[in-house]
Amino acid sequence: MMLDTKRRSLRMATVGAMGAAVVALAAAPAFAKGGIDLTVTPRTVTVGQTVKVAASGNDDAAAYLRTCIQQRTGSHGAWHAVTCGKLSAAYGDAKVNTSVKAAHRGALQLRAVLYGSDTPQAKHPVVERTSPVKTVTVR
16 A cells, blocks of 8 residues: 555656646747858958858748848948848748949958848848858958
């Protein structure tokens, strides 16, 4: 009889611990999966030459995605939009391809920004990801 009580207590403790673990895992925050890639070629040009830029990104946190290319001259200052790709539905890659003309000597910096929204008509999409900056030397 005493052995049955101990087994029952041990079983109840195990079930309680497993239940607490399930609740803790369910309450933990979920992390969005995705990424963004930027390709820039060539990395050194002369004034007037064209630089090819391609980017693609995805993120499961948003229903609709759009990838945009931004540029700036030098290493400081505001970023300016070059172009954006087509709106992509969830779980698809949002892609953009463009060419940028090197207008001034110095550093031309480029980056890709992935915007996400819940509806295709959203007026203010949210920045989901930003690529590392790639620098083109303009001589």
